[in-house]
Amino acid sequence: MPLVIGKFWRSVILVTVVIVGAIGLVWAAFIGVPEVYAAHNTQPMSDASKLFSGTLLSAAGFLFVMLFDPLKVRLGEAVKDVVGIVALPACRVFIYGHNQTGKTTLIRRLVALRQDGNEPSTKIFSVYEMIAPLNLESNRTIRMLIADYRGESNEEVLVDPPAFFAYPGHRHINVLIFMVDMLKEKPVRPDGMDLNDYTNKVLSAIENRIEDEMERYITPYEIKKAFKVCGFSDKLCAVRFVINxxxxxxxxxxxxxxxxxxxxxxxxxxxxINEVRNQCEKLKIQDKFAVKLISARTREGVDELITEVMDLYQRYRRIEDNHARQRS
Ligand SMILES: Nc1nc2c(ncn2[C@@H]2O[C@H](COP(=O)(O)OP(=O)(O)OP(=O)(O)O)[C@@H](O)[C@H]2O)c(=O)[nH]1
Ligand SMILES: [Mg+2]
Incomplete structure (x- = not known):
């Protein structure tokens, strides 16, 4: 199941409020209540009564949170957001592409989720997790987190990105993939259509898809924004232009x-391709850029894409680990 990710700071605040609330509740149950009792009675509360009433009140408070579904769900998501950023290192992948180019199909192929024919359009921003082997020789693995979003609403990720991207100044994406296709689907050839006419129909469908949809979606402005939400640090270790x-x-x-x-x-x-490459050159990361042709449906080129990206990530981690060792 994919994880649903909220906004980072909202999640941090929610988790903090709940932790502070829990401490306050325990304090009130074990210290506040006995003090109020003592103020209204001549005898102070016995230790056994303090323990009993404190435990009972705290349990009632926690039970309320757990049974109050909206809070429980929001809290669960917030904890995932915060832990996701702070926890063990993971290779974070963001696939940016027009709707229907095959982002979800590729992700489901990678994380080996079942696919029933055509993929419905994605509804929300979510993150899929997979454990991938580091290489064939060793049995070490890498945790990979891959973000999926509804291509139709790219503003949701580019303007106010979810917690997955961490926060400004500390963006945290390791692999940025621009995904495109030439045809939404194979154009139908009506009965009796001349081959030349069909060739022209296909060629014009390709031109339309590229000019009206791909190039309007991945403009120089959007490319810059995509890099911005991914961060400009060394963490970004691979950029791919994927033709699906x-x-x-x-x-x-x-x-x-x-x-x-x-x-x-x-x-x-x-x-x-040149626009993305130019942006990489400006950021001095042209060595991290490559173009790949794949089929998310048949898996052609997919393993190669992932192996390359993993190699680059592994190299980055080795450098990071060396730096950490030198610092300590
Ligand atoms: N022929 C072919 N079809 C594909 C391939 N990848 C995806 N599709 C089809 O393209 C359609 C769109 O795929 P999705 O994976 O939903 O695309 P998406 O980019 O996630 O779309 P949004 O969620 O709307 O942004 C589906 O009908 C897929 O079956 C592929 O490699 N080859
Ligand atoms: Mg999708």
């Missing part, structure tokens, strides 16, 4: 009369 649904392109290879799918895809996304 390569299986559809393979099916259309003869219709499009293309020999080299890779070159075709690079050419179509030339402008966008």
């Amino acid at each position: 649904k390569i299986d559809t392109l393979r099916e259309l290879q003869s219709v499009l009369q293309i020999n080299d799918i890779d070159a075709f895809a690079h050419d179509k996304f030339d402008r966008l």
